Amino acid sequence: QVQLVESGGGLVQAGGSLRLSCAASGRTTGTYATATAWFRQAPGKKREFVAAIRWRRGITLYADSVQGRFTISRDNAKNTVYLQMSDLKPDDTARYYCAFGDVPVMRQENLFASWGQGTQVTVSS
Numbered sequence: 001q002v003q004l005v006e007s008g009g010g011l012v013q014a015g016g017s018l019r020l021s022c023a024a025s026g027r028t029t030g031t032y033a034t035a036t037a038w039f040r041q042a043p044g045k046k047r048e049f050v051a052a053i054r055w056r057r058g059i060t061l062y063a064d065s066v067q068g069r070f071t072i073s074r075d076n077a078k079n080t081v082y083l084q085m086s087d088l089k090p091d092d093t094a095r096y097y098c099a100f101g102d103v104p105v106m107r108q109e110n111l112f113a114s115w116g117q118g119t120q121v122t123v124s125s
Contacts, residue, residue: 001026004023007021010121018085018121038072040092053073053074058074069086071086096119
């Protein structure tokens with residue numbers, strides 16, 4: 001079982017930046033399919049994929065809505081994944097969750113076995 005703790009959320013003005021962190025503990029050793037992803041959910045909306053990264057090869061994937069503005073990275077030694085968010089927009093306001101698992105498709109949320117509690121990001125206009 002893997003435990004995930006997100007941090008770094010907050011209130012920021014449009015155009016600003018935030019960096020989210022997802023620290024993993026427990027049985028984090030994995031395979032070439034092991035990945036951590038960020039999803040987000042705004043009030044009244046379905047949870048949506050944001051970005052993901054493979055632990056071993058560092059392969060990344062982004063939603064079209066954040067491509068070029070968000071960067072996902074990992075620090076294997078710290079078992080931590082980061083989401084650097086720049087040029088934030090009010091539409092980015094949501095609760096951001098990280099997820100961990102051995103998954104063939106990184107944008108498919110139902111494949112991830114472990115989830116954090118989330119961190120709130122609010123972007124004011």
